[in-house]
Amino acid sequence: MKKFAITSKGDSKSNVLTHKIRTYLSDFDLIYDEDQPDIVISVGGDGTLLYAFHRYSRRLDKTAFVGVHTGHLGFYADWTPDELEKLVIAIAKTPYQTIEYPLLEVLIRYQHGGKETTYLALNESTVKSVDATFVIDVEIRGQHFERFRGDGLCVSTPSGSTAYNKALGGAIIHPSLPAIQIAEMASINNRVFRTIGSPLILPSHHTCVLKPVNSPDFHITVDHLTLLHKDVKSIQFRVADQKVRFARFRPFPFWKRVHDSFIGEE
Structure with a gap:
């Protein structure tokens, strides 16, 4: 039996759609399970899906978005x-394909041997100084x-x-x-x-x-999260071992998405 969860942007339009989806899928005997869903439906925008990704990042091998x-x-x-309706029937009745996308692993080490912190990013991570000009040594491999x-x-x-x-x-x-890209911010x-x-574009076996x-203090973002880290010894980036899985019920090629997002007319 398929289990599903829904993440809503929280505005009235998204909440109405969330209620409809939950009702329709329950009518098809799917089980609503916020803790261990097989599929997570994000209702809102890309920011809502980023939120859903981080909420279920511990279940990436078991959950599709x-x-x-x-x-x-x-x-x-x-x-x-x-x-x-088309999406609900597809979720309820068809075996879906999943496509996997690479993720970014961010590993922060601290001075004085504090516990390391690890994050996964679906889009990106940025690093900025708290006050002074950002000066940092960049090591590759x-x-x-x-x-x-x-x-x-x-x-x-x-x-991302x-x-x-x-x-x-x-x-x-x-x-x-499977790669990560390093872009400068006003060098x-x-x-x-x-x-x-x-x-710079780095392959999966490079850090x-x-x-x-x-x-040693930095503002570090991981997707939509902004975090202050103090006494940082180093920040390591690499292609993560984990991947994110998206449920595909129809073809939607990447370059078509790029075209529709940035060039195509509404």
Whole structure:
């Protein structure tokens, strides 16, 4: 018996759709189970799906996600409210395909040997200084690469490459490629200071480690979460071992989603 859960954006439109979906699926004898769902339906936008992902990140090997958008077409939320019945019947009656996307693992180590903290990001993680100019040593595969000065760095997944990374001038990467991308945020480049000035794309067997040069305190974002970390020794980024799974009931190729999100007319 399939078990499902629903995450709503919380506005009235999303809540009405959430109630409808729950009623329809229950009529098909599916079981509502917020703790151990086989499928999680996100109703709202991409932000709602990010929230759902983090809520169920401990169950990524057992849970698949599907998104219904109540505003603009989302990158993850690709079903519309007027397709609700079609989606409900598909969930209840058809064996769905799952597609897997790579995730970003963020590992923060602390000075004085404090406990390490690990996060998973579906879209990206950013690192900024708390007050002074952001100065950090960048290591790739254990070798010093550059000393970066600027506003911060953004490390994204392939599916997250269309989000903040794109706004920073990063490349759009197809999510069949297990990779992460490092994009600069307003780097300082002059006769004294020099950064690479281009986004870097790292394969799954490479790690990137950031090491503080002056202040060890940072604002670190993981998708929609903003966290203050103090006494940081290093921040390591790599392609995570885990993947996120999306339930697909019809083809929706990645490049079509890119086109519809950024070029296509409403």
